[in-house]
Amino acid sequence: MTATTNRVRLTVGRVSSFTCPPEKSQAFLWDTDVPALMLRATPTGRKTYAFESRLFGKTLRIGIGSVETWTLEQAREQARSYSVLVDKGQDPRELERQQKAQQEAQRQQAKAKALTVGDVWPLYLDNGRPKRREAWKPRYLADLHAMVSAGGEPKKRGAGLTRPGPLYPLLALPLSGVTEDALKLWFDREAKIGKHQAARALMMFRGFLRWCASQPEYRALVDREAGQAPAILQNLPATTRRTDALEAAQVAGWWSGVEQLSNYAASAYLRALLLTGARREEMAALRWVDVDLRWRKLTLADKVEDSRTIPLTPYLHHLIASLPKRGEYVFASTGKEGRIVDVRSSHAKALQSAAIEHLTFHGLRRSFSLLGEAAGAPAGAIAQVMGHKPSATAEGYRPRSMDALRPFLERIEEHILEQAGVQFDATTEPGKLRAVS
Template sequence: MSKPQNRVRLTAGRVDAFTCPAGKSQAFLWDTDTPALALRVTPTGRKTYVFESRLHGDTIRMSIGTATDWPIEKARGEAQRLKVLVDSGQDPRELERQQQAQKAAAKAAATAKALTVGEVWPLYLEGGKPKRKDAWKPRYRADLEAMAAPGGEKKKRGQGTTRPGPLYPLLALPLAGVNEDVLKSWYDREAVAGKHQAARALMMFRGFLRWCAARPEYRSLTDRDAGKAAAIVESLPGNTRRTDALEAAQVPGWWAGVEQLSNRTASAYLRALLLTGARREELAALTWANVDFQWRKLTIADKVETTRTIPLSPYMAQMLSMLPRMGPYVFASTGKAGRITDTRASHAKALQSAAIEGLTIHGLRRSFSLLGEAAGAPAGAIAQVMGHKPSATAEGYRPRSIDALRPFVEQIEAHILALAGVKFDAQAEPGKLRVVSVT
């Protein structure tokens, strides 16, 4: 700090003439009109107005601004304002820090308020995996992307370009602006093109809102229950539970239609769904590493648990052994996923050939359960093979070992094959059997 005698009345001429003495890192010229104001100069010639005072026995020094930017009278006024604060016991530096923090918070709030759904949606796709799962199921992830796609791409089938996905209009909206009125208006527009598609898109968007509400950075911006408003729920189409399944009399026609498919992988996959009762994604993700031909076991991904192991029945072993090994997946494909992903077109051909209507891929899972009951297998064994959540009230349920399950799985398989008219040597080793289909 400079010596008290270095005081003059600051004028434009004195400010311009003031320089830093040689050998000094800085020099001060104090104002007589406003004693707390000084002009500081450095060896480079930079001149800055500073405020200096004492608070609670400590020296406070703050920069006001450069002599180029601040006229002398304005600098005096700012020094006087700071002096009033100090005399009242307030630290101007702390007040300035608080103001800067408030400005930063206001700016962050404004930025957050402008955050759009489209900016957060990719983060949801990346990190919004279901509970207890390592990642989205490939099919569901693809559906999420398709629901929010901008459209305009050439159709894979037919002429023209694709239309935007149902969720695409929501991407441009601020996340903080998504409320029940907005979603009701959006749903009503999308339902004109297709109620069930719009309803499915709404269910997916509810998942997105739940994810946002669970994250601290988005929680204050998210109306988690916006998609559950009564006005929206009342507009949803009825959720009719599907009950489609193969009747015993339909099994021969269905089996023959599937066997005749030119896509041999799809043919084996569809038959495997009927013979195991597995969910389509569980079986599609089956790898060769999880097929044990020696001890006749299959380990597949499970919706309830991480995995489940079931017996590998004789015909299934034979069928799988005849598939080409094109990579890690049993039901391999040359597509991007490296495995079979969608067999609806193949299944439709088989259904058309068999004159069967309304049977879905998931209907094959229901068919396994019903045909298993007809074969005389216990309900608990059927549920365990299918990966249903255990029920302690059903059949006094208790998990069975693989060896205990095996007779029932083979019993169900034999019943289905008998209905289909398929005969083969169940005692032969996989790869050595000659399957004969009797129509």
């Protein structure tokens, strides 16, 4: 490639009249005032200013810009500034790259500081699942969504609209603005509405902060310990461990009250909770495909693992077989879910009938454990049936096979039925415990 070069004092007129000969690929006109400044023209008529010098023995050329964009004096000034840097042994291109990188870093930093809790919360729900788990448990995930709901929806029970979730006010807060003072102000306000609900929301939000602190892009923006402020912790409600459970003398009254419920699905469901020690949601979600009547097994959705399988004991076998098949769920309901969701009112009636002041659903689970011990079942067998996380026990925890587990669960069932005063003939044909219309 050839080039035509000239050195003159550039003027506006010379810049305007300078052209590239048709037979040339490009032509140059050098400025005498600023020797490193040149004007480049191409056959297409395009003209640009450029800087050319030598740095460390090599030619250094940097484009400045089009003559339509840069005036001659602006181009000279730019060329002078480049010359100063080259005289100091600095490459203007490298300095520009550094400046651009710094500006981009500042822009990203400003963008990051503008991130709000609401921007990051959905990412937490998608990626912040607990350790050693493939996904959130559905019920806990639903609670996380409810905590940040905007409210304003018609209430499912009663009149009026729902209020915003406890964490909703925090969504507009920048991540960098989640400080001890901000959380203290939020918690005090929410605690006036419901102290225990505010405390639970705080526990969930701590999990969010821990996840943010584990992510490189958010780590510098959050204070992981903001939720641990002493001013907040001292106002948390006392965590009293619930110990409610049926006493042996109360089992008969409770059983009778439950058996007399007009809602037979609720009656069977409550008895199934006591006979298995299952969590209320595990048993409520039991489907017919999870019931193996031939090999007498139940598969329950598990809080710790994905699922667990337990023996189907004789009385429970008859109880389930007596239920009508109205859809996919064993404990069916005409509600939107298609299954039992809330039987607190039914349980309250049974408790009132039995003159028992208070017993939670988890109290039934606790009752199973205590009655199992009284029946002489090993602690490991009881834990396995209940779906407790495996841990070292006095006997040394080891999972039992279905055949090894079955005698212990049947022994527990027999003991509960004995305490309830139930006369049960295991030879009765399944489904004949109660007639179904």
